[in-house]
């Protein structure tokens with residue numbers, strides 16, 4: 287049997303006295319689309335941070351395609367195929383859209399160390415950057431500084447950055463957060479259209495988006511997995527209704 | 535717009551080439567210093583303006599390189615062909631060590647670089663059997679390469695001008711390279727750079743060493759101009775002034791540090807008659823720059839031009 291794309295076991299992250307992630311077990315087979323839901327403060331973002339290496343976990347292990355990456359620094363995990371977006375938009379406002387994309391392309395490429403040639407001489411990088419922008423509907427804004435584009439466009443850029451690190455496993459932290467209904471639809475359609483060989487983990491508050499996209503759903507509450515199942519199973523579960531939909 | 539830049543560059547170059555003929559030895563000397571310290575400021579700005587690291591130890595590389603050249607040439611009679619590269623190597627070796635400061639960020643980085651700077655200054659000051667103590671090393675000759683020797687300050691000015699132009703062109707390639715873009719990415723968001731696959735610590739370390747090498751080169755140019763080197767070259771105010779030059783002129787640009795260098799040296803020269811006030815004047819200039827031209831004179835000029843263009847647009851019926 288081939289190894290799962292992602293295997294997290296007994297993962298914990300303690301902030302001071304608070305166990306934001308508290309013994310999470312999570313196995314995601316290659317090619318699956320997994321959505322993580324849970325109320326505010328459930329530990330979803332913290333879990334992502336620990337998996338991708340943004341934060342060091344307090345205990346537990348993380349394996350990517352069977353390889354233990356728990357002690358690897360973040361940039362090595364990216365090189366091995368983890369890509370991610372941030373809940374709070376994390377792009378390069380001082381740079382242009384194309385330069386943002388160029389950094390995503392160069393990050394997992396040895397050419398990032400080239401010092402003696404201008405980036406403009408790398409036509410392939412430029413072409414790839416333009417394609418990357420087009421893919422998320424940002425064609426034509428390539429040379430616009432990011433600080434001059436709208437919030438919605440920055441969210442699209444956020445996604446484009448993650449997609450251009452050539453990820454095998456993609457972590458999306460509320461990609462639609464703060465967007466208008468129209469923009470939301472556009473981004474979720476874009477995500478639905480991603481190639482199926484990319485394993486996808488997505489945190490999403492919008493139940494319609496979440497349940498429409500997911501193969502399986504994991505419900506997190508107070509740092510623990512309280513349920514895992516198909517969208518229908520999750521919808522039908524009363525415990526989830528209690529913690530997630532509150533008194534509704 | 536690019537045309538205007540080329541024209542400006544050519545005019546500036548022509549003015550610089552003709553300078554000794556219309557300005558006389560005093561101004562030529564000041565211009566030589568301006569170029570040398572501008573180069574030091576440019577090296578500081580590779581970290582400050584591009585990578586977002588505020589180093590206050592660049593006088594160390596500058597001075598170690600200058601001392602190495604001076605000691606080799608004066609005490610051991612080593613030729614320029616060996617002494618000058620040795621100076622750059624010595625300064626760069628020190629940068630390889632001090633570069634470990636990139637393990638820290640923000641105010642800790644500033645503090646640790648200040649501490650490094652004081653160590654070097656202390657050594658220059660106290661290890662008098664080797665460094666000559668407060669007197670330093672004197673009687674450094676002009677540089678000579680084989681049969682080619684610099685014999686006057688005017689000739690040396692041209693040598694420095696050529697070296698600075700070459701460095702400026704090389705620097706331009708560096709900051710436009712993938713590596714240079716990486717530095718600006720780290721300045722804007724290091725966390726995002728890590729998640730994109732960049733080993734940001736190593737990236738910054740490489741920039742630190744390159745920056746130290748450039749400061750070392752400025753140190754070589756300095757010692758042959760100055761004819762002596764003493765602990766002042768390694769002192770904290772030199773590091774501060776170099777950063778100030780970049781900030782006043784405009785960080786993240788190439789011309790900015792040189793403009794800043796001209797202003798700082800010009801002011802220092804002007805107020806040197808009432809020397810006590812020198813630092814106070816510098817402080818005032820710094821505050822004025824931060825308040826009214828936070829992106830330096832180059833940035834101020836850009837904003838004024840943008841405003842004029844907007845006014846022109848608005849005035850059009």
Ligand SMILES: Nc1ncnc2c1ncn2[C@@H]1O[C@H](COP(=O)(O)OP(=O)(O)OP(=O)(O)O)[C@@H](O)[C@H]1O
Nearest residue numbers: 301304306324325326327328329330331332333373
């Ligand atoms: N750096 C930190 N230091 C201390 N506490 C933290 C830190 N980051 C998160 N927390 C706490 O850990 C808990 C989980 O936070 P986390 O951001 O992972 O939740 P989340 O499920 O992503 O919530 P949301 O839906 O609001 O994004 C919260 O109580 C939060 O306050």
Ligand SMILES: [Mg+2]
Nearest residue numbers: 330331332373
């Ligand atoms: Mg979150």
